[in-house]
Amino acid sequence: MSEIANTIFSPELAARFDKLVTIYPLRRSALVPMLLYAQDEVGYISDEVIAEIAERIGILELDVRNVLSYYSMLRTKPAGKYNVQVCTNISCMLRGGYEILDHCKHKLGIGHKETTQDGVFSLEEVECIGACSWAPAIQINYDFHDNLTTDKVDVLFQIYRDGQGKDVK
Template sequence: MSADTVRFSDERLAEIAELVKRYPGPQSALMPVLYMAQEDFGYISMPAQEMIADLLGIHLMRVREVVTFYTMFKEQPSGKYLLEVCTNAGCMLNGAYELVDHMCDSLGIKLGETTPDGMFTIAEVECAGACGGAPVVQVNNIYHEKATPETMDELISKCRAEGGEA
């Protein structure tokens, strides 16, 4: 995505204008606008962040603070299936790091990388908020609790074979 191609559609701009009216100031609409950008562009590149800052009339640093703080915002393209492994205390104690190692070995990539075919990206997240199901892996925002190397192998095989929803 090059800087000159990062632009919201006219329909999306109208939607954002209506959204901004509901808040006390344009900065309050930042998170919903970031979600829109990620939905439209697949990730939130630096040119997209600059465009959003200009659009909302806020400093780029405010946009950067939000994008870099929240793990749900991606600054790089990811695979068709984003495998997010919670490695916070509960998940770590229940084998999250071993699960990450297994998944990386199985897919032939390192944490944060995408498979050469563009199908899978493995990412570490701080907390999925589902400690009772530790370890937890989110696949395209769908939780898979009590994940094991075997259940992840099955899920990855299913995704590869069917191209279906995870």
């Protein structure tokens, strides 16, 4: 496969994709990393993203869609600027994960896999995010927040709404 002249991706991401397909024994092995990088740049996996990634790897669009349908962390619809993932796996569940999820739903006025009208937040219930010792925990984009209470969640939402992001202890 050669480089794609009319890419929908930034020059930096297109170059990263060109390299990715060369470092795996099978080009197809680059599919999930490419989908994740594309989602980070575009915001979700659109039909255009699917088409270009399939072309870059040399597989059918259907093959890309099959992989896309398997992984819950890949989105086919735009998410909010801040994607709130609430863990409800066993450790978080036992320490209030469902209460945190219910609070988020109420506070944001949205449900699972929905986005606020202003596009600032989206919400997902997810399985383990690897913070079991510090449950309950959420992830906002790639930032982890743990040992949560509903009051801490309210503070986090205001900080993110104000554009400040990152950890709050």
